[in-house]
Amino acid sequence: MTESQVKTFTAQIYMAGDINQAKMICRKYCYDVGLCVTVEPIDFIYTGGEEAGFRVGLINYPRFPSEPSDILSRAIDLARTLRDELSQHSFSVVTPTETIWDTRRDSTR
Template identity: 45%
Template sequence: MTRVKVPTYQVTVFIAGDLALAKAACQKFCDERGECVTVEPTDYIYTRGREAGVRIGFINYGRFPRRRKVIFAQAEMLARWLLLALDQQSVSIVATYRTVWLSLRDQEPTT
Protein backbone atom coordinates (compact mmCIF):
# COMPACT_ATOMS: atom_id res chain seq x y z
CA MET A 1 0.00 0.00 0.00
CA THR A 2 1.23 3.46 -0.91
CA ARG A 3 0.57 6.37 1.43
CA VAL A 4 0.92 9.89 0.05
CA LYS A 5 0.52 13.05 2.12
CA VAL A 6 -0.23 16.32 0.30
CA PRO A 7 -1.32 19.77 1.49
CA THR A 8 -5.11 19.98 1.72
CA TYR A 9 -6.69 22.33 -0.79
CA GLN A 10 -10.26 22.41 -2.05
CA VAL A 11 -11.98 24.65 -4.58
CA THR A 12 -15.72 24.63 -5.22
CA VAL A 13 -17.50 26.18 -8.19
CA PHE A 14 -21.09 27.27 -7.48
CA ILE A 15 -23.40 27.84 -10.44
CA ALA A 16 -27.11 27.58 -11.19
CA GLY A 17 -28.27 25.43 -14.08
CA ASP A 18 -29.35 22.01 -15.20
CA LEU A 19 -27.56 19.07 -13.54
CA ALA A 20 -27.43 16.92 -16.70
CA LEU A 21 -26.00 19.78 -18.78
CA ALA A 22 -23.47 20.54 -16.05
CA LYS A 23 -22.35 16.90 -15.94
CA ALA A 24 -21.98 16.80 -19.73
CA ALA A 25 -19.97 20.04 -19.74
CA CYS A 26 -17.75 18.81 -16.89
CA GLN A 27 -17.17 15.50 -18.67
CA LYS A 28 -16.05 17.28 -21.83
CA PHE A 29 -13.81 19.64 -19.83
CA CYS A 30 -12.23 16.73 -17.93
CA ASP A 31 -11.74 14.64 -21.08
CA GLU A 32 -10.01 17.50 -22.87
CA ARG A 33 -7.79 18.52 -19.94
CA GLY A 34 -7.09 15.33 -18.02
CA GLU A 35 -9.01 16.69 -15.05
CA CYS A 36 -11.19 15.11 -12.34
CA VAL A 37 -14.04 16.87 -10.51
CA THR A 38 -17.04 16.05 -8.37
CA VAL A 39 -20.50 17.23 -9.41
CA GLU A 40 -23.28 17.61 -6.83
CA PRO A 41 -26.79 18.99 -7.24
CA THR A 42 -27.72 21.92 -5.02
CA ASP A 43 -30.54 24.40 -4.64
CA TYR A 44 -30.14 28.16 -4.41
CA ILE A 45 -32.77 29.84 -2.24
CA TYR A 46 -32.81 33.63 -2.31
CA THR A 47 -35.20 36.54 -1.70
CA ARG A 48 -38.40 35.84 -3.63
CA GLY A 49 -36.90 32.99 -5.61
CA ARG A 50 -35.08 29.73 -5.95
CA GLU A 51 -33.35 27.71 -8.63
CA ALA A 52 -31.50 24.45 -9.06
CA GLY A 53 -27.78 24.34 -9.64
CA VAL A 54 -24.56 22.46 -9.02
CA ARG A 55 -21.44 22.45 -6.89
CA ILE A 56 -18.30 21.37 -8.74
CA GLY A 57 -15.43 20.22 -6.53
CA PHE A 58 -11.67 20.17 -7.04
CA ILE A 59 -9.16 18.77 -4.53
CA ASN A 60 -5.42 18.34 -4.29
CA TYR A 61 -5.53 14.65 -5.19
CA GLY A 62 -2.63 12.65 -3.71
CA ARG A 63 -2.08 10.58 -6.85
CA PHE A 64 -1.56 13.73 -8.95
CA PRO A 65 -0.66 16.52 -6.48
CA ARG A 66 -0.62 20.10 -7.75
CA ARG A 67 0.01 23.57 -6.41
CA ARG A 68 -2.90 25.66 -5.15
CA LYS A 69 -2.65 28.19 -7.95
CA VAL A 70 -2.87 25.45 -10.58
CA ILE A 71 -5.97 23.94 -8.98
CA PHE A 72 -7.62 27.36 -8.66
CA ALA A 73 -6.77 28.23 -12.27
CA GLN A 74 -8.38 25.00 -13.49
CA ALA A 75 -11.48 25.73 -11.40
CA GLU A 76 -11.74 29.23 -12.85
CA MET A 77 -11.33 27.88 -16.37
CA LEU A 78 -14.16 25.40 -15.78
CA ALA A 79 -16.30 28.15 -14.22
CA ARG A 80 -15.94 30.27 -17.37
CA TRP A 81 -16.77 27.20 -19.49
CA LEU A 82 -19.90 26.51 -17.41
CA LEU A 83 -21.15 30.11 -17.70
CA LEU A 84 -21.57 29.51 -21.42
CA ALA A 85 -22.60 25.85 -21.30
CA LEU A 86 -25.34 26.49 -18.73
CA ASP A 87 -26.33 29.90 -20.14
CA GLN A 88 -25.86 31.61 -16.78
CA GLN A 89 -24.96 35.18 -15.81
CA SER A 90 -22.66 34.54 -12.86
CA VAL A 91 -20.58 31.94 -11.06
CA SER A 92 -18.64 31.82 -7.79
CA ILE A 93 -15.31 30.07 -7.28
CA VAL A 94 -14.72 29.44 -3.57
CA ALA A 95 -11.41 28.32 -2.07
CA THR A 96 -10.10 28.30 1.46
CA TYR A 97 -8.66 31.82 1.39
CA ARG A 98 -10.45 33.57 -1.46
CA THR A 99 -13.63 33.72 -3.46
CA VAL A 100 -13.90 34.99 -7.03
CA TRP A 101 -17.26 35.99 -8.49
CA LEU A 102 -17.48 36.17 -12.29
CA SER A 103 -20.44 37.94 -13.86
CA LEU A 104 -21.69 38.71 -17.35
CA ARG A 105 -24.14 41.26 -15.89
CA ASP A 106 -23.71 44.95 -16.68
CA GLN A 107 -24.06 46.22 -13.12
CA GLU A 108 -21.43 46.03 -10.42
CA PRO A 109 -22.17 44.20 -7.15
CA THR A 110 -22.91 46.31 -4.09
CA THR A 111 -20.86 45.75 -0.95
Protein backbone atom coordinates (compact mmCIF):
# COMPACT_ATOMS: atom_id res chain seq x y z
CA MET A 1 0.00 0.00 0.00
CA THR A 2 1.21 3.48 -0.89
CA GLU A 3 0.15 6.75 0.64
CA SER A 4 0.95 10.19 -0.77
CA GLN A 5 0.21 13.66 0.48
CA VAL A 6 0.37 17.09 -1.14
CA LYS A 7 -0.56 20.60 -0.06
CA THR A 8 -4.27 21.09 -0.66
CA PHE A 9 -5.27 23.40 -3.47
CA THR A 10 -8.58 23.51 -5.27
CA ALA A 11 -10.04 25.51 -8.13
CA GLN A 12 -13.75 25.56 -8.90
CA ILE A 13 -15.21 26.83 -12.18
CA TYR A 14 -18.76 28.21 -12.00
CA MET A 15 -20.72 28.75 -15.21
CA ALA A 16 -24.26 28.71 -16.56
CA GLY A 17 -25.08 26.41 -19.44
CA ASP A 18 -25.97 22.88 -20.39
CA ILE A 19 -24.21 20.39 -18.11
CA ASN A 20 -24.31 17.57 -20.66
CA GLN A 21 -22.48 19.68 -23.24
CA ALA A 22 -20.08 20.83 -20.52
CA LYS A 23 -19.28 17.20 -19.68
CA MET A 24 -18.49 16.44 -23.32
CA ILE A 25 -16.20 19.47 -23.53
CA CYS A 26 -14.47 18.52 -20.26
CA ARG A 27 -14.07 14.93 -21.43
CA LYS A 28 -12.26 16.03 -24.60
CA TYR A 29 -10.19 18.65 -22.77
CA CYS A 30 -9.11 16.16 -20.09
CA TYR A 31 -8.21 13.56 -22.71
CA ASP A 32 -6.16 16.08 -24.70
CA VAL A 33 -4.15 17.53 -21.79
CA GLY A 34 -4.12 14.69 -19.24
CA LEU A 35 -6.43 15.94 -16.50
CA CYS A 36 -9.21 14.76 -14.20
CA VAL A 37 -12.07 17.01 -13.08
CA THR A 38 -15.41 16.73 -11.34
CA VAL A 39 -18.59 18.14 -12.93
CA GLU A 40 -21.67 18.86 -10.83
CA PRO A 41 -25.01 20.51 -11.58
CA ILE A 42 -25.64 23.83 -9.88
CA ASP A 43 -28.50 26.34 -9.92
CA PHE A 44 -27.84 30.06 -9.88
CA ILE A 45 -30.58 31.98 -8.06
CA TYR A 46 -30.38 35.75 -8.49
CA THR A 47 -32.57 38.84 -8.27
CA GLY A 48 -35.35 38.31 -10.74
CA GLY A 49 -34.56 34.81 -11.91
CA GLU A 50 -32.60 31.61 -11.93
CA GLU A 51 -30.43 29.68 -14.34
CA ALA A 52 -29.08 26.14 -14.47
CA GLY A 53 -25.37 25.61 -14.74
CA PHE A 54 -22.49 23.56 -13.43
CA ARG A 55 -19.39 23.54 -11.26
CA VAL A 56 -16.15 21.98 -12.46
CA GLY A 57 -13.63 21.04 -9.78
CA LEU A 58 -9.87 20.62 -9.94
CA ILE A 59 -7.72 19.46 -7.02
CA ASN A 60 -4.06 18.93 -6.31
CA TYR A 61 -4.17 15.17 -6.76
CA PRO A 62 -1.33 13.39 -4.87
CA ARG A 63 -0.77 10.85 -7.65
CA PHE A 64 0.05 13.68 -10.06
CA PRO A 65 0.99 16.66 -7.86
CA SER A 66 0.98 20.17 -9.35
CA GLU A 67 1.82 23.67 -8.25
CA PRO A 68 -1.19 25.84 -7.33
CA SER A 69 -0.31 28.25 -10.14
CA ASP A 70 -0.45 25.38 -12.65
CA ILE A 71 -3.84 24.19 -11.37
CA LEU A 72 -5.22 27.74 -11.54
CA SER A 73 -3.83 28.23 -15.05
CA ARG A 74 -5.41 24.97 -16.20
CA ALA A 75 -8.75 25.92 -14.58
CA ILE A 76 -8.81 29.28 -16.36
CA ASP A 77 -7.91 27.66 -19.69
CA LEU A 78 -10.67 25.06 -19.30
CA ALA A 79 -13.16 27.75 -18.22
CA ARG A 80 -12.40 29.83 -21.31
CA THR A 81 -12.82 26.74 -23.48
CA LEU A 82 -16.19 26.00 -21.85
CA ARG A 83 -17.30 29.63 -22.14
CA ASP A 84 -16.47 29.79 -25.83
CA GLU A 85 -17.92 26.40 -26.78
CA LEU A 86 -21.10 26.93 -24.74
CA SER A 87 -21.58 30.49 -26.04
CA GLN A 88 -21.58 31.94 -22.53
CA HIS A 89 -20.54 35.46 -21.57
CA SER A 90 -18.71 34.88 -18.31
CA PHE A 91 -17.43 32.51 -15.66
CA SER A 92 -15.94 32.55 -12.18
CA VAL A 93 -12.97 30.55 -10.92
CA VAL A 94 -12.80 30.23 -7.14
CA THR A 95 -9.69 29.16 -5.23
CA PRO A 96 -9.05 29.17 -1.46
CA THR A 97 -7.52 32.65 -1.75
CA GLU A 98 -9.19 34.46 -4.66
CA THR A 99 -12.15 34.59 -7.01
CA ILE A 100 -11.60 35.49 -10.65
CA TRP A 101 -14.49 36.70 -12.80
CA ASP A 102 -13.90 36.73 -16.56
CA THR A 103 -16.39 38.16 -19.04
CA ARG A 104 -16.73 38.96 -22.72
CA ARG A 105 -19.46 41.49 -21.97
CA ASP A 106 -18.89 45.11 -22.85
CA SER A 107 -18.36 46.95 -19.56
CA THR A 108 -20.80 49.66 -20.65
CA ARG A 109 -23.76 47.23 -20.70
